[in-house]
Amino acid sequence: MRFGVVLERLAQLIPVLFGVCLVVFLMVTLTPGDPVEIMLGNERSTPEQAEELRRQMGLHLPPHERFFAFIGNAVTGDFGRSFFHRRPVIEVIAERLPATLELTIVAMTIALGLAIPLGILAALKRGSWLDRVATMVSLAGVSMPGFWFGIMLIMLFAVHLGWMPVSGRVDYALEVPRLTGMILFDSLAHGRFDTFRDALHHILMPALTLGLAMSALLMRVTRASMIEVLQQDYILFAEAKGIGRARLILRHGLRNALIPTVTVAALETGYLLGGNTIVETVFGWPGLARVIVEGIFSRDYPLVQAGVLVIALIYVGVNFVADLLYTLINPRVKL
Amino acid sequence: MSALLTIRGLATHFPTQLGLVKAVDGVDLDVMPGECLGVVGESGSGKSVTFLSVLGLVRAPGRVVAGSIRFDGQELAGPDPRAARALRGRAIAVTLQDAGTALNPSMTVGNQILESLGAHDPGPSAADRRRRALDMLRLVGIPEPETRFEDFPHQFSGGMRQRVMLAIALACRPRLLIADEPTSALDVTIQAQVLDLLAELRARLGMTVVLITHDLGVVAEHCDRVAVMYAGQVVECGPTRQVIDLPSHPYTRGLLDSTPDLSRLDRKLRPIEGQVPELIALGAHCRFRDRCGLAEPRCDSAVAMRAVDEGHSARCVRAGEDQRSVRAGETP
Numbered sequence: 326m327r328f329g330v331v332l333e334r335l336a337q338l339i340p341v342l343f344g345v346c347l348v349v350f351l352m353v354t355l356t357p358g359d360p361v362e363i364m365l366g367n368e369r370s371t372p373e374q375a376e377e378l379r380r381q382m383g384l385h386l387p388p389h390e391r392f393f394a395f396i397g398n399a400v401t402g403d404f405g406r407s408f409f410h411r412r413p414v415i416e417v418i419a420e421r422l423p424a425t426l427e428l429t430i431v432a433m434t435i436a437l438g439l440a441i442p443l444g445i446l447a448a449l450k451r452g453s454w455l456d457r458v459a460t461m462v463s464l465a466g467v468s469m470p471g472f473w474f475g476i477m478l479i480m481l482f483a484v485h486l487g488w489m490p491v492s493g494r495v496d497y498a499l500e501v502p503r504l505t506g507m508i509l510f511d512s513l514a515h516g517r518f519d520t521f522r523d524a525l526h527h528i529l530m531p532a533l534t535l536g537l538a539m540s541a542l543l544m545r546v547t548r549a550s551m552i553e554v555l556q557q558d559y560i561l562f563a564e565a566k567g568i569g570r571a572r573l574i575l576r577h578g579l580r581n582a583l584i585p586t587v588t589v590a591a592l593e594t595g596y597l598l599g600g601n602t603i604v605e606t607v608f609g610w611p612g613l614a615r616v617i618v619e620g621i622f623s624r625d626y627p628l629v630q631a632g633v634l635v636i637a638l639i640y641v642g643v644n645f646v647a648d649l650l651y652t653l654i655n656p657r658v659k660l
Numbered sequence: 661m662s663a664l665l666t667i668r669g670l671a672t673h674f675p676t677q678l679g680l681v682k683a684v685d686g687v688d689l690d691v692m693p694g695e696c697l698g699v700v701g702e703s704g705s706g707k708s709v710t711f712l713s714v715l716g717l718v719r720a721p722g723r724v725v726a727g728s729i730r731f732d733g734q735e736l737a738g739p740d741p742r743a744a745r746a747l748r749g750r751a752i753a754v755t756l757q758d759a760g761t762a763l764n765p766s767m768t769v770g771n772q773i774l775e776s777l778g779a780h781d782p783g784p785s786a787a788d789r790r791r792r793a794l795d796m797l798r799l800v801g802i803p804e805p806e807t808r809f810e811d812f813p814h815q816f817s818g819g820m821r822q823r824v825m826l827a828i829a830l831a832c833r834p835r836l837l838i839a840d841e842p843t844s845a846l847d848v849t850i851q852a853q854v855l856d857l858l859a860e861l862r863a864r865l866g867m868t869v870v871l872i873t874h875d876l877g878v879v880a881e882h883c884d885r886v887a888v889m890y891a892g893q894v895v896e897c898g899p900t901r902q903v904i905d906l907p908s909h910p911y912t913r914g915l916l917d918s919t920p921d922l923s924r925l926d927r928k929l930r931p932i933e934g935q936v937p938e939l940i941a942l943g944a945h946c947r948f949r950d951r952c953g954l955a956e957p958r959c960d961s962a963v964a965m966r967a968v969d970e971g972h973s974a975r976c977v978r979a980g981e982d983q984r985s986v987r988a989g990e991t992p
């Protein structure tokens with residue numbers, strides 16, 4: 326891809342991100358509730374103290390001035406300080422992002438690991454019992470609410486059977502030195518297999534909850550696209566060349582059938598990276614979505630604004646990467 | 661001389677929601693070593709399905725339900741699908757009608773040739789395979805093969821794609837090439853080039869060719885013998901010259917009358933009235949009866965192939981007995 330096209334794409338992002346900032350700012354500002362009151366809470370405080378705090382947090386300024394100050398600072402990479410955590414919001418977000426990232430990677434691995442083989446099998450054995458079961462399961466997966474499935478998993482495997490931890494990322498006794506913030510990776514890097522096992526135990530149920538829901542759509546897309554591809558003339562022509570069946574299905578069939586799957590997977594990854602509020606809440610997963618929800622409850626304006634902006638950035642970033650990937654797997658498309 | 665490919669009583673049926681489609685229903689054909697056999701007929705007459713059956717490539721739910729297919733003495737229509745599989749691409753190759761859809765869009769043409777070689781004739785090394793693949797591109801007349809090697813199919817023009825498809829099909833030097841309508845998807849100016857290339861390759865590689873087409877003009881120019889198909893059956897078969905000069909089936913006659921001839925512009929073209937019958941629930945009667953101007957009571961029962969001359973036969977009750985009556989419809 327040409328460099329000019331990349332620049333053009335990036336330039337197109339500016340109005341999008343500005344729009345995102347404006348909408349988030351308006352929503353935060355229009356939400357009832359005063360952050361100062363929430364911060365002071367039950368503590369006895371004088372109106373002077375409250376006024377002083379308001380001034381510190383910049384809340385004495387009129388809304389439009391606050392908005393442009395926020396934009397101006399954001400451009401220079403300064404997203405302000407969290408009211409609640411009393412440190413730069415970017416620090417708070419950076420701390421939580423790896424948890425979401427880790428959950429996304431594991432969930433997507435589960436989703437693709439189930440969806441692609443099942444999609445291929447269902448397409449090859451169209452109309453068989455396997456196809457029907459896979460279609461039914463995926464329909465259930467699409468329509469099943471994530472929180473319900475998550476709670477069911479917790480009830481069965483954590484509460485009833487006691488096989489799985491109820492919430493969190495890792496047993497507190499087992500913290501490992503932070504490298505990337507992704508515990509699975511860090512523990513492996515430090516050779517701490519006990520921690521790795523424990524973290525894997527923790528991530529399994531939330532990742533399964535997200536992954537199964539994602540795999541349902543991915544499987545249906547893979548199946549439909551595989552069925553279509555297998556009817557193409559080039560499959561017949563390749564078969565007439567006398568190549569083996571595995572090569573025919575994978576190299577000629579799947580390779581072409583994956584094009585729509587990759588597109589959907591990229592969209593889903595962008596969505597997952599924003600953090601899933603329900604799953605992070607149900608499983609007590611300290612990720613990006615949870616920190617934003619906490620920020621909303623404490624009227625932590627800077628945290629919420631920066632958090633949503635980061636999600637928007639990730640989403641457009643992932644889609645950009647998806648476009649690049651798309652040109653790689655589909656030689657007919659040029660950016 | 662014994663035939664390279666012998667088809668006897670071939671029947672290939674497709675169960676559909678409307679009923680059983682008898683796409684091929686009792687086809688007998690011989691392909692002699694070294695010859696070019698033309699197979700003509702309107703679209704839907706079963707030409708493609710006949711030769712997909714030979715390759716063992718009929719798609720489910722379609723199935724070869726009866727008959728024998730012998731290639732070089734070996735039975736391909738038996739219960740073991742490996743027999744046909746072992747010959748595909750190696751001894752018997754095929755090109756499809758539209759190279760635009762027959763080439764894998766996400767694979768470079770070089771890799772598509774290499775894949776054929778790798779499957780049947782890997783040779784001593786990858787470098788050797790690459791050299792042979794380049795030779796194939798050169799052989800079919802692709803300019804600058806080294807640079808085009810890494811190109812994807814969509815980067816070629818229609819005529820060039822047809823050549824690429826030939827290069828892939830012929831990579832392992834098959835003894836028999838089945839060219840299914842090689843020119844139907846091409847511009848008229850390109851058609852002649854591709855046919856000439858095919859003739860040249862046939863001579864150079866000593867191949868036997870089955871040329872499927874619906875153009876009798878192409879047959880007249882390129883084929884030693886011709887088989888005319890109608891509604892899943894061969895209705896006339898013989899040396900090209902004889903069949904064209906002395907058509908012994910009213911359908912062949914009709915095809916000739918509807919083929920434009922530049923040397924006889926005064927002649928009026930006469931399309932065949934009516935349509936190909938539905939291939940579902942066909943009666944035992946002659947399949948051309950309802951479109952035939954010469955139908956008579958004898959046509960109501962099944963008609964077998966009847967010899968007209970040495971190596972020339974037709975599936976018509978009048979064939980061989982009264983030539984003038986078959987040709988009665990001839991335009992003066």
Ligand SMILES: Nc1ncnc2c1ncn2[C@@H]1O[C@H](COP(=O)(O)OP(=O)(O)O)[C@@H](O)[C@H]1O
Pocket residue numbers: 674676681682683684701702703704705706707708709710719722939
């Ligand atoms: N997959 C299929 N399902 C049902 N009928 C088919 C299928 N493939 C081919 N046929 C039928 O077989 C007949 C012959 O087809 P084909 O051999 O492709 O004709 P031709 O090559 O002579 O144009 C057609 O009438 C078509 O309806």
Ligand SMILES: [Mg+2]
Pocket residue numbers: 707708709840841
């Ligand atoms: Mg055809």
